[in-house]
Amino acid sequence: MLKEVELKHYMVQNPVKVQADANLLDAIHLILVNKISGLCVVDEHNRLVGVLSETDCLRGVLSATYNDTGIGTVGEFMTSQGLYTASPGDQIVDVAADMLKQKIRRRPVVGSDGELLGQITIRQILRAVKEFSSPKDRSESD
Numbered sequence: 001m002l003k004e005v006e007l008k009h010y011m012v013q014n015p016v017k018v019q020a021d022a023n024l025l026d027a028i029h030l031i032l033v034n035k036i037s038g039l040c041v042v043d044e045h046n047r048l049v050g051v052l053s054e055t056d057c058l059r060g061v062l063s064a065t066y067n068d069t070g071i072g073t074v075g076e077f078m079t080s081q082g083l084y085t086a087s088p089g090d091q092i093v094d095v096a097a098d099m100l101k102q103k104i105r106r107r108p109v110v111g112s113d114g115e116l117l118g119q120i121t122i123r124q125i126l127r128a129v130k131e132f133s134s135p136k137d138r139s140e141s142d
Helices: 024-034 054-067 092-102 122-133
Strands: 017-019 038-042 048-053 106-110 116-121
Touching: 017 024, 024 038, 024 054, 038 116, 048 054, 048 106, 092 122, 116 122
Parallel strands: 017 038
Antiparallel strands: 038 048, 106 116
16 A cells, blocks of 8 residues: 655655754743644754654653753753654655654654754654545545
8 A cells, every 4th residue: 555655755844843952841832832742853954963752841841840940951851862764765654664663653854964854753654544545534634
C-alpha cells in the first residue's frame, strides 16, 4: 500500500520550531496554540539541534516547581542526543516502522547539511494511509 511513497509527499513542510535559548514557557505556548505534541529545535541557520516534546516541557515545569527556580530554557530540557531523523526521499513505510520501534510520534526531516526541511508525524502517516484507501473527508483537518 505505502511501500513506494517518499516522505516528502506527506511531511509537514514548515514545522513549528524554536531555538534552544527560548524560554520554556514560550515553547509551551507554541505547543498549545498550534495543537501539536512537540517542536523542532533549530540553530540560527535552521539546522536541527534537538526536539522538544510535551513530556520534556512537563519535566521542565516540575523541575522549576520542585526546585523553586525559574522555568528555564528549551535547551535545558530538549532531547539533543541520539536524535532520529529522516530524509525527504526515505520511504514512508520504513520510517513508520522505525517510529513504532523507537516509540516516537514525530521525526524531523533534514537535508544532508542538517537543515530542517520538514517533519513527519504519525498523523501524516495515517493521512497517507487514508488517501490510499479512500477519498479525503472534509471533516479531517491538518
